[in-house]
Amino acid sequence: MNKIIVIVGVSGVGKTTLMNALIARGRFAVAYEQHEARPFQSLFKQDSKFALANQMDYLLLRADQERELRTAPHTGLMDGGLDLDFYGFTRLFHARGWLSAAEFDLCRRLHSLIRQSLPPPDLIIHLRADSQTVRERLASRNRINIASAQDADLLESYIADWLDPLPESQILRLDVSKEEKGYPVSVPFIIDKI
Secondary structure, three states, X not given: OOOEEEXXXXXXXOHHHHHHHHHHHOOOEEEOOOHHHOOOHHHHHHOHHHHHHHHHHXXXXXXXXXXXXXXXXXXXXXXXXXXXXXXXXXXHHHHOOOOOHHHHHHHHHHHHHHHHHOOOOOEEEEEEOOHHHHHHHHHHOOOOOOOXXXXXXXXXXXXXXXXXXXXXXXXXXXXXXXXXXXXXXXXHHHHHHO
């Protein structure tokens, strides 16, 4: 079974940018978040009644992607991932009142069922950046953003809740506040670690 590396962090921290920089330096099978291609993402941005459909779609998408990456010829690399979608974004959307307690529990049950059939990622690269950097990066990108810069602290606390009990050997924590777009400092460090 192939290894999977996930890149996690708040919206705008640079997950996809780092993934693209890693792809330029190594051979990876990849799975992207696919914001524009998701059927409920733009609907959810306009109307919170689509929050549950959006989250269920993302959890199922990420499960399908993990399954494919586990059989790929190269190490799998994902921006975000199944666990970030549940522990981070699903919790955030519940906290914001976009998912009811019953809807959140439905997402929890689906995530749990999926994790029973799929092993967790082999390595989690946790990106962090200062709030100014996150705001600037979010403002500069051209995609649908549900979570905003104002959500960053709460989302980061949910990510910490998820990651804190995991073994440190499973997590690579990087502050990318000062990192340039091609990640010239982080990429060689990550390649060396993996």
